[in-house]
Amino acid sequence: MDLQVKLSNKIGVIVDSLKLPLYDGLKKVKEIGADGVQIYAVDGTMAPENMSPQARKELRNFLDSIGLEISALCGDLGGHGFQDAVLNEEKVEKSKRILDLAVDLGTNIVTTHIGIIPENQNSNIYEAMQIACEELGVYAKSLDAFFAIETGPETASRLKQFLDSLSTNGVSVNFDPANMVMVTGDDPVAGVKLLKDYIVHTHVKDGVQIKAVDPKDVYGFLGYGGGVDHEKIAEMVSSGAYFRETPLGHGKVDFLNYFNALKEINYDGYLTIEREVNIDPVKDIADAVKYIQQFKH
Template identity: 30%
Template sequence: MLQIKVAIELASLKARGGSPQLSFAQALHTAARLGAEAVEIDGRNEVSVADLSRTGVRQVRKMLEDLNLRVSALSFRTRRGYADVNELDRRIDATKRALQLAYELGTNVVVNHIGRIPTEEDANGLSTLRTALADIGREGHRVGALLAAETGTESGADLLKLIDSLPPGSLGVDFNPANLITHGFDPREAAQKLGAHVLHVHATDGTRDVAAGRGIEVPLGRGSAEFPEILGALEEHQYRGYLTIRRTESSNPLEEIAAAVKYLRAL
């Protein structure tokens, strides 16, 4: 049976509707109080990949240890993907620094959107993406952390095709069911395709609004993400990572995240 290890994305704990925002320390305490075993940290807005000193790393680790928390992943979401040549070298270098920081904080996963995968007809774009990811992958092996591509904009089959075209172990997967659903893909099918490469799972849910012709994120357990089946597919590939609760749009995030923790514990 898959061991359920629950984490919470700290950014999801931020209050909505004009209420005061939680500080980093307050968010850590809240995550611990809600029953999380780990947290996902934002490497752009909560800690600085570019500026966090060794002393700063030690301080963050001490805060985590005092609350008996670990880091499930470091998110480092760039504005553009790795097929976009605009400032690409700068983006690659920043991602490499994120990999180093992730390892120093105690995780081996950095989450980012890699951007849309170019079609075979766009040979230059596809080559640019592959070269960038292979470069990042080599650095990941050197420092002890890997980039995990967040699912959503492509089917599981298309993302798997890209992974298989790279040197082994260059790129992992951050499995986000809500992203897949809102883009019209089946998360269960994607889990079966990508299971061997999943490094991190976002516990999210979504549904398709047929009338509006679009997908929407909903509280965990209220959409069409069949988590027992998804987790069953991941168990076949011995997934041992965290299920990190993420809720990007909510007027009452604390209540919804508390309910999500209970939902996952009951699986």
Template identity: 35%
Template sequence: MEIGVIHSLTADKPGSMFSAVRDFNFNVCQLGCWDLRMCTREVAAQVVKESQEAGVRICAVWAGVPGPAHWNFTEGPVTLGLVPEAYRVERIEALKRWADFAEWIGAPAIITHCGFIPENMTDRTYGEVVEAIREVAVYCESKQLGFWFETGQETPIVLLRTMERIGTANLGINLDPANLVLYGKGNPIDSLDVFGEYVRNVHVKDGFYPTNGNDLGLEVRAGEGKVDFPNFIAKLKQIGYDGELIIEREISGQEQQDDIRRTAVDLQAWLQA
């Protein structure tokens, strides 16, 4: 398992797009972006050039979509992913554009949050959400790309059920263990018994369970929250996972950089245990 970091695509530092990744001494990243203005052949060509010069491999494109996004339990269900009908059409098209971008830069897959997928499979909207995701997945499949769900707003069994109903061969999971905790959706280690065979990428992030019904739990540095990383890594080994471990720390500034570096050291110890 190779250690890397999630990295934002920006155009404000031409010639040094991947300097932050190299500063951490990583050779791999997930490249994330929410700005569709960056989704051009010109930017893609620059990404290819600079990633090669920096010696950084892009293991996936984290695809953001237009419209509001509220990471909580009150507004999240009506703003996140492909679930809200009001934004669904434009977000399907946005994800297709990011699939084009992933193809242009040679990345193997796109990743996104699909939203609060209904737990009740008899809910009318459930079938509509499945069809919306399928449309994107089929488009990715036509380009020989994977479509990977980031865990978070749905329970493991809902995610498995949804993938089974979509039915394309290119589906996978970007397992963010902290999100299962932050949203109160499940235990990360136990989730591997449900959908372990579909895990294609892993975020290294940590946090605590929610303490009220409106807000997510608190995100913290890996190793300081409820994710049992030594046993989580051991379980990944047990199921044969050999993909990337992508560090994510949802703060900014020097503390973020320090936490990423410390997590990289801790990961080496957990991997060798």
């Protein structure tokens, strides 16, 4: 393999992927050689309503003490994302509080899924998503922060069209190449170049598509069989009937060209490892850190 990319990006880990208590997971991330962590901040002890000022300070102090930083928070509220206008007021407010928490913890990025963006720009669902994202984009911008949509549920071109319709770049992109490979069949390298003005965070994950799958069956769509939660997605991944997540370098993501594309667009943010298969996550993630390190100076 030609490893001439020479990345200088920091390496992150979604700490929840390790399936350890938070502070144990943070220590493990440091031990396996990563620079930062992404943390789910939707429910439990990390939910913004449960994070007192003291708890926020303690977490920041602990991260500082072991030499880690937060690459992003994950604020994915599940269900249909922002497709349902009836639920959006509550979801937008919760998302704003997660953005506030992110800033308090020293990061300016919250990643999420917003639901599949419809092809029909005149649909009620498209309008509901647009109104919610416009409000969140303006709010994020006021904090000098980003609410970053994860790639995968739709093609990069449809996502860019949606983002271009908003008044700010406060809503941007968390680029996940494996979601494209496994679900839409979109080309991650072309996607990076198309979305270059919006990419603020990335996931490093690999996978293969076994047979074509309707993204609505993976991510859910309002009026189409109900929303699909993360446990269901993990079950689909592990069953391998339609697509399969793999260790880095064993799937269909062309990491050499993917990393080259990120370098070409001058992306200098985190490469954050996500692992949704839970057989031996600590070993998988440690191996993933080593894999990415091959491409660094």
